[in-house]
Amino acid sequence: MGAYLVRRSFLMVLTLFGMSVLIFVMLRLVPGNITDIIFDSAGFVNEKQKKKIEQQLGLDKPIVTQYANWIAGLAKGDLGYAYVSEKPAIDEILPRIPVTAKLAVLALVFSVLFGVPLGVISAVRQNTALDYCLRVVSLSGLSLPSFWLGLLILMAFVQWFGWIPIYQSDPGSLWKEIALLSIPAAAVGFRSSALLMRLTRSSMLEVLRQDYIRTARAKGASDQVVNYDHGLRNAMLPVVTIIGVEAAFLIGGLIVTETVFNIPGVARFLVEAIRWRDYPIVQNLVMFIAIVVVVVNFLVDMTYAMLDPRIRYES
Amino acid sequence: MRLKPVFIVASALVAAFLVATPAPAQKQGGTLRIYHRDNLPSASIHEEATISTVMPFMSVFNNLVVYDQGKKLNTPETIVPDLAESWAWDASRTRLSFKLRQGVKWHDGKPFTSKDVQCTWHKLIGKDPDDFRKNPRAIWWHNLKEVTLKGDHEATFNLNRPQPAFLSLFASGYTPVYPCHVSTQAMRTNPIGTGPFKFAEFKRGESVKFVRNPDYWKKGRPFVDAIEWKVIENRSTRILAFVAGEFDLTFVTDVSIPLLKDVTSQAPKAVCEVAPTYVSTNLIVNPAAPPFNDARIRKAMALALDRKAYIEILSGGKADISAAMLPPPEGVWGMPPEFMRTLPGYAADIGKSRAEARKIMQGLGYSEAKPLKVKVSTRNIAIYRDPAVILIDQLKQIFIAGELEVIDTSIWHAKVTRKEFAIGLNLTGIGVDDPDVNFYENYSCGSERNLTQYCNKEVDALILRQSQEADAAKRKTLVWEIERKLVEDLARPIVMSDRSATCWQPQLKGFVLHHNSIYNNWRFEDVWLDK
Numbered sequence: 001m002g003a004y005l006v007r008r009s010f011l012m013v014l015t016l017f018g019m020s021v022l023i024f025v026m027l028r029l030v031p032g033n034i035t036d037i038i039f040d041s042a043g044f045v046n047e048k049q050k051k052k053i054e055q056q057l058g059l060d061k062p063i064v065t066q067y068a069n070w071i072a073g074l075a076k077g078d079l080g081y082a083y084v085s086e087k088p089a090i091d092e093i094l095p096r097i098p099v100t101a102k103l104a105v106l107a108l109v110f111s112v113l114f115g116v117p118l119g120v121i122s123a124v125r126q127n128t129a130l131d132y133c134l135r136v137v138s139l140s141g142l143s144l145p146s147f148w149l150g151l152l153i154l155m156a157f158v159q160w161f162g163w164i165p166i167y168q169s170d171p172g173s174l175w176k177e178i179a180l181l182s183i184p185a186a187a188v189g190f191r192s193s194a195l196l197m198r199l200t201r202s203s204m205l206e207v208l209r210q211d212y213i214r215t216a217r218a219k220g221a222s223d224q225v226v227n228y229d230h231g232l233r234n235a236m237l238p239v240v241t242i243i244g245v246e247a248a249f250l251i252g253g254l255i256v257t258e259t260v261f262n263i264p265g266v267a268r269f270l271v272e273a274i275r276w277r278d279y280p281i282v283q284n285l286v287m288f289i290a291i292v293v294v295v296v297n298f299l300v301d302m303t304y305a306m307l308d309p310r311i312r313y314e315s
Numbered sequence: 316m317r318l319k320p321v322f323i324v325a326s327a328l329v330a331a332f333l334v335a336t337p338a339p340a341q342k343q344g345g346t347l348r349i350y351h352r353d354n355l356p357s358a359s360i361h362e363e364a365t366i367s368t369v370m371p372f373m374s375v376f377n378n379l380v381v382y383d384q385g386k387k388l389n390t391p392e393t394i395v396p397d398l399a400e401s402w403a404w405d406a407s408r409t410r411l412s413f414k415l416r417q418g419v420k421w422h423d424g425k426p427f428t429s430k431d432v433q434c435t436w437h438k439l440i441g442k443d444p445d446d447f448r449k450n451p452r453a454i455w456w457h458n459l460k461e462v463t464l465k466g467d468h469e470a471t472f473n474l475n476r477p478q479p480a481f482l483s484l485f486a487s488g489y490t491p492v493y494p495c496h497v498s499t500q501a502m503r504t505n506p507i508g509t510g511p512f513k514f515a516e517f518k519r520g521e522s523v524k525f526v527r528n529p530d531y532w533k534k535g536r537p538f539v540d541a542i543e544w545k546v547i548e549n550r551s552t553r554i555l556a557f558v559a560g561e562f563d564l565t566f567v568t569d570v571s572i573p574l575l576k577d578v579t580s581q582a583p584k585a586v587c588e589v590a591p592t593y594v595s596t597n598l599i600v601n602p603a604a605p606p607f608n609d610a611r612i613r614k615a616m617a618l619a620l621d622r623k624a625y626i627e628i629l630s631g632g633k634a635d636i637s638a639a640m641l642p643p644p645e646g647v648w649g650m651p652p653e654f655m656r657t658l659p660g661y662a663a664d665i666g667k668s669r670a671e672a673r674k675i676m677q678g679l680g681y682s683e684a685k686p687l688k689v690k691v692s693t694r695n696i697a698i699y700r701d702p703a704v705i706l707i708d709q710l711k712q713i714f715i716a717g718e719l720e721v722i723d724t725s726i727w728h729a730k731v732t733r734k735e736f737a738i739g740l741n742l743t744g745i746g747v748d749d750p751d752v753n754f755y756e757n758y759s760c761g762s763e764r765n766l767t768q769y770c771n772k773e774v775d776a777l778i779l780r781q782s783q784e785a786d787a788a789k790r791k792t793l794v795w796e797i798e799r800k801l802v803e804d805l806a807r808p809i810v811m812s813d814r815s816a817t818c819w820q821p822q823l824k825g826f827v828l829h830h831n832s833i834y835n836n837w838r839f840e841d842v843w844l845d846k
Contacts, residue, residue, distance in 0.1 A: 031723060031726055032723060032725045032726035032729060036725060036726050036728070036729040037725040037726075038356070038448075038449065039449060039728060039729070040724070040725055040726075040727065040728050040729075041356035041357075041363050041364065041365045041367070041368070042362065042363060042364045042449040042450075042451035043364040043365075043451055043728060043764055044364075044451060044728055044732060044763045044764045044766075045728050045729045045732040045733075046449070046763060047732075049448065049449065052448075053448060082519075084354075084356070084357075084519065085504065085517075085519045086500065086503060086504050087504070092519060151551055151552075154551075154552060154555050155555065157559075158555050158558055158559045158581075162559060162560070163559055164552075164555055164556050164559040164561055166547075166552060166556060166561070169518075169521070169522065259548060259549050259552075260549055260551075260552055261552070262545070262546075262547045262548075262549065262552055262553075262556075264518070264520060264521040268520070269520060272354060272520050275724075275725065276354075276725070277725065
């Protein structure tokens with residue numbers, strides 16, 4: 001296990017290094033830079049002034065120097081200055097992380113709480129009316145874009161309750177905040193729960209056909225023990241993998257949901273920063289997301305061993 | 316029949332009651348809630364050329380003079396004192412002196428003096444070492460030589476030549492007085508003004524907050540305690556939020572004509588006013604790019620424009636056909652319709668114009684079988700893309716096969732400045748309904764915002780003449796002559812001048828929407844909430 005941890009840690013560092021180079025280079029390949037965008041709101045471009053701003057922002061330096069400066073700053077915990085707001089990047093990024101984290105966790109909880117049990121029920125009640133109904137629900141979850149679902153939810157609230165559940169910076173209490181966040185979390189988690197439902201169902205169906213399940217039934221084990229102790233635990237391996245992948249994919253889903261529900265989170269902010277070519281914000285945010293994804297994947301790998309003792313990483 | 320006298324008496328009583336009822340007294344307090352449509356580039360009005368900055372930040376500042384916030388039209392007659400108590404021209408009409416208000420304090424407690432006035436305008440004309448990073452309206456002040464002071468409370472603007480409309484430039488929301496003691500960098504992030512509201516907080520992409528200035532020099536103003544702007548980029552969300560009563564006022568002209576029906580049906584009590592945006596949709600042609608260096612092709616293109624079709628499709632018939640200046644009734648300087656119809660390409664019979672255009676194109680060797688292939692560039696925003704698509708369809712009628720090239724919005728102006736386009740579809744907003752602003756900014760030789768770098772010395776001379784003309788009627792005649800020349804030269808063919816709606820909740824009182832500029836009525840010192 002120790003050797004595995006060292007190997008995984010090394011791979012994590014390598015992945016993050018690759019990501020840092022990739023995002024740094026790609027950002028600079030996109031046409032236009034921050035100075036073009038700064039001038040855009042003035043309706044013209046003054047090349048002389050543009051050069052002056054490029055100098056002020058250090059964009060006239062060789063790209064390798066710019067990269068080295070960024071990494072050196074990161075190592076010291078200095079994320080640089082946001083070009084647009086002219087504030088330290090950390091002050092822009094930090095307040096937004098908890099907002100997105102809460103939303104992502106709630107969405108994940110929603111998708112697991114609904115996706116896994118409904119997937120099990122669908123498998124156990126295979127080819128019944130309930131199974132068909134759940135399959136239709138899961139299909140609609142997969143085919144309904146989250147921005148559309150979000151707008152439908154907003155319209156329904158305005159129409160029926162005369163109230164719109166969009167983000168409030170000061171909701172009053174934690175419970176109100178959770179209530180406000182759970183609506184967009186449900187909108188974004190619906191798609192994930194549909195995916196988990198379908199995966200759990202097919203995984204369960206495969207496991208329930210195994211010999212050891214038949215043996216357990218022959219020994220007189222109850223349906224509950226067979227389905228949940230023997231069946232579900234073994235069916236969970238691919239589901240856990242997907243939960244890990246979905247955690248990363250959620251960031252993508254959150255961009256749209258944060259926009260529709262007007263939530264000032266990291267995901268929407270990232271898109272905004274890309275649009276403004278605000279390099280310090282984009283670079284550091286992408287690195288942050290990369291770290292989250294790498295860590296989640298690492299945790300998923302660790303969970304495998306807990307779920308299935310046969311998996312040994314030393315091999 | 317017997318009821319008639321009773322009815323008359325009752326009507327008279329009701330009318331008398333209505334006349335006798337005093338206007339409700341303004342209520343103090345509350346937070347004015349407004350949504351903002353996008354992320355603000357910065358807080359510095361002088362450095363931006365977008366309503367996104369002016370609308371929220373105008374309430375932080377004062378001007379020397381300002382357009383009367385309670386009158387719908389901006390005209391020279393509606394200019395009222397602000398930080399200047401009075402003003403006077405000298406006999407040569409080249410020196411404009413302002414007597415400044417005394418006892419006014421900046422939000423940080425420092426006194427406002429004539430030095431602040433000098434500083435602001437010296438920055439605008441590049442005479443101050445701490446100049447602006449961007450100076451989009453430098454051309455407005457091209458006639459200003461310097462600002463001289465007489466004590467702490469008098470400033471004189473020395474001009475190179477007479478310019479009667481010079482005062483109008485000071486009345487716009489784009490022309491606040493900045494403090495001398497605050498750097499231009501700080502003004503972009505943490506602005507200090509003398510206005511009715513103090514800047515409190517700016518969370519990028521989230522909100523902007525202002526609080527009442529208790530020491531405002533205009534006693535008893537403002538009425539509301541705070542203004543809270545919430546940034547909602549998704550249009551459906553913000554319109555739904557307005558319908559749900561989350562906001563007192565929409566962003567200016569944010570409710571398009573098709574959306575207006577939804578808003579008025581879902582929020583029937585909301586007050587919605589349709590007004591010109593003074594943002595024109597226009598065709599930009601790069602005269603340096605062959606074959607568009609041939610004036611005949613440019614003329615054919617202008618003849619192909621069916622302005623009515625644009626207006627029907629894009630605004631349900633509400634927008635206006637216009638030349639460079641905003642047309643009446645809202646526009647003070649625009650041509651009347653009967654005059655406009657005599658301009659080349661503005662005739663009612665579009666079939667005839669297009670036949671003429673086809674003849675020109677055939678003369679140049681183009682036909683249906685051998686069309687002129689060209690890219691039509693535009694910004695990747697719906698309000699740009701939609702008219703560009705119509706343009707392509709209309710150009711097809713005269714043997715020009717256009718292909719839409721959408722340019723990332725962030726590099727649109729950079730590409731246009733570098734002349735990396737042949738034909739483009741552009742939108743242009745005008746800050747003040749005055750020919751000096753529009754002509755110098757968009758059509759004079761060498762102006763940075765003259766996107767096509769159109770330059771005609773004869774037109775420049777006419778622009779100068781109208782700028783020096785003190786008689787409004789004579790000036791109008793000159794303005795129309797310039798407009799005709801611009802149309803004939805195909806300087807920047809105007810496709811239409813848009814109209815859109817702004818809505819507010821019935822509890823918002825004292826708010827008056829200006830109808831010939833969207834940039835000048837956001838002081839908010841007279842508005843109050845009847846809650």
